[in-house]
Amino acid sequence: MELLGKGKKVLLGNEAIARGALEADVDVVTTYPGTPSSEIADSISRVAIYLKKNGEVPFYFQYSTNEKVALEFAAASAYCGLRALTCMKHVGLNVASDALMTYAYVGCKGGHVIVTADDPSCHSSQNEQDNRLYAKFSSLPMLEPSSPQEAKDMTIEAFEISERLEIPIILRTTTRVSHARGVVELNELNMKKKKGKFDKGKLAVTVPEVARKLHPILLEKLDKAEKISEESKFNFVEDFGGKYGIITSGVSYNYVKEAVEDLNLKCKIFKIGMSYPLPIKKLKKFLDECEKVIVIEELEPFIEEQIRNIADIEVYGKGFAKLKRYYEYDMDIVYYSLAKFFGVDYEIDDKEIEVAPRPPVLCPGCPHRATYYAVKQVAPKDTIYPTDIGCYTLGLLPPYETADFLLCMGSSIGTACGFSYATNQKVISFIGDSTFYHAGLPALVNAVHHDHNFVLIILDNSTTAMTGHQPHPGNAVDGMGNEAIAMDMEKVVKGIGVKHVEVIDPRKINEAKEAIKRALEYKGLSVIISKAPCILLERKKKERKIYEVNQEKCKKCKICITKFACPAFYFDNDAIKINPALCTGCGVCPQVCPFDAIEVVK
Amino acid sequence: MKKSIVVAGVGGQGVITAANIIAKAALKDGYNVVMSELHGMAQRGGNVECNVRIGNVYSPIVASYSADAIISFEPLEALRNLKKVKKEGIVLTDINPIIPPLISLGIGKYPPLNEIFDSIAKHCKLVKINADDLARKAGNILTKNIVMIGCLHALKILPIKKESYIETIKETFPEKYVEMNIRAFEIGEEEISTLFFK
Numbered sequence: 001m002e003l004l005g006k007g008k009k010v011l012l013g014n015e016a017i018a019r020g021a022l023e024a025d026v027d028v029v030t031t032y033p034g035t036p037s038s039e040i041a042d043s044i045s046r047v048a049i050y051l052k053k054n055g056e057v058p059f060y061f062q063y064s065t066n067e068k069v070a071l072e073f074a075a076a077s078a079y080c081g082l083r084a085l086t087c088m089k090h091v092g093l094n095v096a097s098d099a100l101m102t103y104a105y106v107g108c109k110g111g112h113v114i115v116t117a118d119d120p121s122c123h124s125s126q127n128e129q130d131n132r133l134y135a136k137f138s139s140l141p142m143l144e145p146s147s148p149q150e151a152k153d154m155t156i157e158a159f160e161i162s163e164r165l166e167i168p169i170i171l172r173t174t175t176r177v178s179h180a181r182g183v184v185e186l187n188e189l190n191m192k193k194k195k196g197k198f199d200k201g202k203l204a205v206t207v208p209e210v211a212r213k214l215h216p217i218l219l220e221k222l223d224k225a226e227k228i229s230e231e232s233k234f235n236f237v238e239d240f241g242g243k244y245g246i247i248t249s250g251v252s253y254n255y256v257k258e259a260v261e262d263l264n265l266k267c268k269i270f271k272i273g274m275s276y277p278l279p280i281k282k283l284k285k286f287l288d289e290c291e292k293v294i295v296i297e298e299l300e301p302f303i304e305e306q307i308r309n310i311a312d313i314e315v316y317g318k319g320f321a322k323l324k325r326y327y328e329y330d331m332d333i334v335y336y337s338l339a340k341f342f343g344v345d346y347e348i349d350d351k352e353i354e355v356a357p358r359p360p361v362l363c364p365g366c367p368h369r370a371t372y373y374a375v376k377q378v379a380p381k382d383t384i385y386p387t388d389i390g391c392y393t394l395g396l397l398p399p400y401e402t403a404d405f406l407l408c409m410g411s412s413i414g415t416a417c418g419f420s421y422a423t424n425q426k427v428i429s430f431i432g433d434s435t436f437y438h439a440g441l442p443a444l445v446n447a448v449h450h451d452h453n454f455v456l457i458i459l460d461n462s463t464t465a466m467t468g469h470q471p472h473p474g475n476a477v478d479g480m481g482n483e484a485i486a487m488d489m490e491k492v493v494k495g496i497g498v499k500h501v502e503v504i505d506p507r508k509i510n511e512a513k514e515a516i517k518r519a520l521e522y523k524g525l526s527v528i529i530s531k532a533p534c535i536l537l538e539r540k541k542k543e544r545k546i547y548e549v550n551q552e553k554c555k556k557c558k559i560c561i562t563k564f565a566c567p568a569f570y571f572d573n574d575a576i577k578i579n580p581a582l583c584t585g586c587g588v589c590p591q592v593c594p595f596d597a598i599e600v601v602k
Numbered sequence: 603m604k605k606s607i608v609v610a611g612v613g614g615q616g617v618i619t620a621a622n623i624i625a626k627a628a629l630k631d632g633y634n635v636v637m638s639e640l641h642g643m644a645q646r647g648g649n650v651e652c653n654v655r656i657g658n659v660y661s662p663i664v665a666s667y668s669a670d671a672i673i674s675f676e677p678l679e680a681l682r683n684l685k686k687v688k689k690e691g692i693v694l695t696d697i698n699p700i701i702p703p704l705i706s707l708g709i710g711k712y713p714p715l716n717e718i719f720d721s722i723a724k725h726c727k728l729v730k731i732n733a734d735d736l737a738r739k740a741g742n743i744l745t746k747n748i749v750m751i752g753c754l755h756a757l758k759i760l761p762i763k764k765e766s767y768i769e770t771i772k773e774t775f776p777e778k779y780v781e782m783n784i785r786a787f788e789i790g791e792e793e794i795s796t797l798f799f800k
Contacts, residue, residue, distance in 0.1 A: 010625045010635060123640055147636075147660070180662035181625055181637040254636075254660035261658075331665030349666060353721075355682040356710030358702040360613065360646035391646065398707055567647055567703040581743065 001050050003043055004189065011184040013177045014039035016148040017087070017115060019184070020155030022047065022059075025191050027082035027110070029061045030070035032438065033467035034089030035124040036178040037117035041087050041479070042468060049481040058191035063470050063479040066409070066438040067092035071099045071114065078108035078168065079204070080196030083159055087115040090131045091408060095439070097134070104138045104167060105214035106204050107221070110196065111159030112168035114140075117178045120298045120328035126389070126408065128326065130299035135170050135276035139218050141225040142170040142276040143234065146253040148182040154234060154273065161228055165221045172275075174298065176251040176328060226277040234273025237286060242266025244342060245290035247283070247303060249275050252296045255334035263335065265342050278306050287311050294320070294341045298329050316341055361394060364568040365539070365584030367532035368392045368459055370506035372400040373564055373592065374513045375428060375457070379520065383426040384419045388412035388440075390432035391466045392459050399565050402430065410439025413456060417447050420454040426520060427454035433489065434464040434472040441496075447525050448497040455519045456527045460489055461534040469537060493527050500526035507532055509591040535584050544585035545600050549576050553597035564592045603657035605760055606664045609750075610651045610683045611675030612700050616747030620673075621652035623751060623770050628656045630766040638662035647703070649679055656760060671759045673750050675733065676700050677718045684725055691726045694753055696733040696746070729757065729797070736789050745786035752790020756799075764791075 002009060003019055011019065017040045021029065031041035044061050051057045060077075064070035067088040074084035088096065093116045100114070116134065119125040135142035143158050145151040154171060162169040203210050229235060240260060248256045249272040260267060270286050272278065287293060287310065294316040295304040304317035318325050321337035332348045339346030362369045372395050387393055387403035388411065396403035405415055416429035431440050436458055444456070464470040471477055471484070478484040493501050500522045504515045512530070519526040549560075554576060561569050561576065566589060568582035578589075578598075590598040607624070611617040618639050628635040637654045653664045666685050671692040674680035680695040687693060697715065705712050722728045731753055737746040748771065754760065755767060771783050 008629065010622070010629050010637075012639075175640070176638060176662055179639050181622070181635075181639070182662070183629055183634055251662070254662065257660040258665075330663055331661055331668070335665060349685070353681060353684055355678060356702055356705060356712060358612065358647075358649040358678070358682075359704065360648035361703050363646060394646065397704070398709065561706050565703060565707060569706065570701055571706060 001047065003047055006186055008183055008185055010181050011148050012039055013145070013148045013151045013173060013180050015043050016152040016184050017155050017171070017173070018043035018047070019186060020152035021085045021113070022189055022191060023152070023187050024083060024111070024156045024159045026085050027059050027194050028074055028077040028084040029059060029087075030064050030074045030084070031087045032064055032067045032070050032092055033464055033470045034092050034117075035467055036119055036175040037087045037089045037092070037115060038467045038470070039178070040115060042470065045479040048479070052481055056193060057480060058193045061479050063472065065473055067096040068099050071096040071103070074112060075099065075103050075108065075168070077196065078110040078112035079106070080109065080198050082110040082194060082196045084110060084112045085115065086112070087117070089125065090116050090118040090129055091125060091127065092116070093131055093134055095409065100134070101138050102206050102211070104140050105206060105211060105218055107166045108162065108168055109166060111162035113155060113158040113162060113171050114168050115171045115173065118172060118174045120174055123175050126406065128299065130302060131170070131172055132275060132302045133300060135172070139222050140167055140170055141165065141222070141228070141274065142172055143273060144172050144250050144275045145177055145273065146250055146271075147177070148180060148184050150234070150273065151177060152184055157234070161225070164228070165225055167218065167221050174251055174328070180251070222277060226280065229274045229277050229279040230282055232274045232279065235279045235282060236271055238269040238271065240265065240267050240269070242268070243291040244268070245270065245286060245293035246296060246338070247272065247293060247307060248296040249273070249303060250298060252298060252329050252334060255329060255331050256296055256338070258331065259335045259338045263339060263342070263344055263346065265338060265344070267342070272303060275303060278303065280310060283307065284310055287313060292316065294338070296323070296329070296334060296337070299325060301325070359397065361397065361567055362391065363535055364566050364582045365535035365586035366391070367461060367506050367530070367535065368395065369564065369566060370509060370532070370588045371457060371459060371512065371530045372402045374506060374509055375402060375516055376400060376563070378513050378517050379428055380426050383428055384423065386412045386415045386419060386427065386429045388431040388435045390435055392430055392432055395430065399563055409435055410443055413440050413443035413447060416454045416456065417443065417450065417452045420452045429454055429456045431456065431458055433458060433460040433462065433474050437473045437487065444493070444496055444498070451524055453524055455516070456525070458489060458493075458527065458529045460529050460531045463534050463537060465534045465536065469534065489529050493529065498525055498527045500524065501529070503529045503531055505532055506530045507586060507588050509588060535586065539584055545587065546580050546583055546585060546602050547578055547589065547598050548601045549578055550597045550599050551575055553595050555595050555597070557594060559594065560589055560592055560598070564589060604659055605656045606659070606669045607654050607754070607759065608651060608664060608669045608672045608683050608686050609654060610649070610672060610679040612679065613647050613650050615650070615675045616744065617650040617675060618652055619774070620747035620751055621654050623767065623774055624654050624754070624760070624762070626773070627762045627766040627770045628654075628760070630769060631762050633657060633761075634659065636660065636662050649682060651683060671754070671757070673754050675746060675750060677715060678712060681718050681721060684722060687726050689726055692729060692757060692759060693722045693726055694729045694731070694750070694757060695722070696750070697730050698732065698734045729753070729794070731793055733790070736793055737786060740786035740789050741782040745783055748783045748786040749790040752787035753794045755787070756791040756794035
């Protein structure tokens with residue numbers, strides 16, 4: 001097992017964080033998966049399953065129902081003296097933020113590292129919020145690595161800082177750090193299973209009187225954190241001569257380093273690794289030695305604004321050259337902007353090569369395709385389709401176009417309540433199984449209680465597919481490979497009080513269509529559980545049938561391509577064919593073909 | 603020393619595995635290595651792009667016109683990434699198109715192959731191979747990514763030793779697939795040698 005190895009390894013930033021936590025002898029790891037954070041916890045899960053085979057697992061790991069629950073579980077553990085790691089994507093911290101803001105007041109005894117993996121440029125997210133602001137918002141310290149090696153080192157250091165200050169600490173990565181690979185030096189592993197102890201009688205029930213006492217205590221801890229930041233080895237200066245300063249953090253530091261070398265820039269670089277609280281004294285000294293300074297940081301002017309507060313010299317940042325508040329930075333942006341700041345010639349070519357897009361699509365054999373196809377056959381044209389977060393968001397694309405509105409995890413149901421009131425249009429809402437357990441449940445209770453009139457289709461593929469097939473509460477196994485109690489989706493929905501509930505297999509198209517018709521006709525809330533496993537898991541299991549288009553029967557109506565749109569179909573000159581390497585043998589397309597031209601070949 | 607390559611293709615073609623093998627082999631030879639990859643949405647048949655950088659490097663992604671080579675598992679993806687390669691660089695591409703599903707729906711256009719190759723050849727040096735055929739020759743179309751690495755090695759773009767690639771292949775695949783993948787590597791190597799060096 002590579003993650004338990006020795007010496008130097010090429011590791012993903014996320015794997016380096018996992019390794020760091022193991023080297024720090026972490027006791028509890030919790031998460032809800034989300035790109036670009038998922039591999040941190042997935043690595044821990046694999047280690048747990050691997051170690052279980054050979055005896056005791058020296059830590060506990062959990063894929064929690066959502067980020068808030070994940071944070072609460074870990075907070076309780078850290079409060080009792082255990083070391084805890086909680087990982088999530090940036091928007092996950094919104095879900096956990098209710099717990100976070102007050103947890104900062106209460107604090108912890110064991111070190112607790114909260115990883116937020118941000119996604120500048122929205123590679124796989126619904127927004128590109130800058131979670132460094134959460135550090136300031138919650139008054140919690142924050143570290144920001146630039147490379148996999150630093151990600152590991154900072155994870156270990158973060159546990160130490162958290163324990164010294166008795167508050168949780170935020171470790172903030174971005175996609176280009178989490179999903180970068182680099183050489184990482186592995187140190188000793190010394191993992192032991194431990195139990196904590198709950199000390200009664202401390203200030204931990206945050207009624208107003210207690211909260212008022214705790215807030216100034218938190219701010220005192222933050223003052224101590226600033227001293228740590230002043231001395232931190234992660235805040236350092238590199239001097240390449242000259243009087244111009246560059247202040248940078250995160251992945252941008254790498255672009256700056258190469259630009260300084262390649263363009264031969266005479267400058268001083270202040271690399272910020274502990275970005276909250278900033279080492280103000282050290283920065284003031286740096287600024288005193290500079291004639292002017294430029295801040296290279298992605299997204300919000302988080303560091304820049306604090307520099308402007310203390311600087312007497314000219315500060316360049318957002319709005320200068322190609323430095324913007326949106327999208328991730330890259331080498332071109334940083335080279336161009338630094339060249340301009342230093343008055344060096346550097347040209348970049350803004351022309352993009354026009355190439356047909358290749359967006360991700362639902363996989364061949366994906367059961368969501370069958371559900372969407374059936375829905376489009378029977379739903380009125382102006383039906384509103386609130387959707388949710390998962391592979392099925394790809395229903396946005398033609399020809400399905402079964403995604404009209406999306407805010408966040410669980411929003412399909414909450415907004416369906418609103419759309420059904422605000423309009424006279426039909427509303428069919430889609431949510432995946434993992435997302436349903438994550439944030440759909442409270443909204444469904446709301447819909448039942450207020451008798452809102454819409455159809456909810458739960459796309460139950462028995463896994464958290466988009467993020468890499470992590471188990472969820474509907475599975476009979478947990479993230480450590482232990483047996484778990486599986487929720488029964490139908491019982492859950494009926495238990496909440498939904499009157500009209502049907503379970504369908506979407507791969508039986510006609511039955512699915514009839515069920516959707518009944519649901520649309522039903523006055524009030526109806527739920528269809530569209531149950532069929534993710535094809536990526538199914539493919540691994542069994543021998544598959546291969547289908548072929550019988551060219552004599554095919555009338556080239558193209559329904560299989562224009563309406564059903566399975567990527568296994570393609571045009572070979574005029575003939576429609578099925579790529580046998582892509583066909584999964586799901587058996588849905590023969591039901592779609594009006595001329596029975598799709599046949600099993602083996 | 604600074605060397606950068608872009609590995610490009612379509613989700614499911616083994617692009618990330620290939621990039622990882624190159625990176626690990628580089629470390630075996632004692633080089634510093636940095637690479638980037640994108641997960642998540644890229645898995646579902648979308649375009650995939652990895653950057654592998656070796657030597658005195660920090661950034662996990664390449665600047666425009668700075669990569670020494672692109673190795674592309676699909677012609678359109680070579681074109682998509684063309685701006686990343688140096689004028690004196692090399693584009694090594696497979697010649698078998700995978701038509702994006704949206705094009706079948708009439709959205710976008712897949713340019714004729716000769717247009718794609720002309721655009722590339724105007725920009726830098728172009729090397730075309732039929733990696734699908736070579737992979738089948740090795741025993742399975744799925745070894746295409748290793749065929750591509752064999753070709754890359756024979757083009758002498760990176761200073762990585764053959765033994766380091768072979769060692770990494772042995773560590774990457776289950777034992778029963780190792781022999782086939784080594785064969786794929788050597789078939790790729792042989793193809794380039796025949797094209798250029800014989």
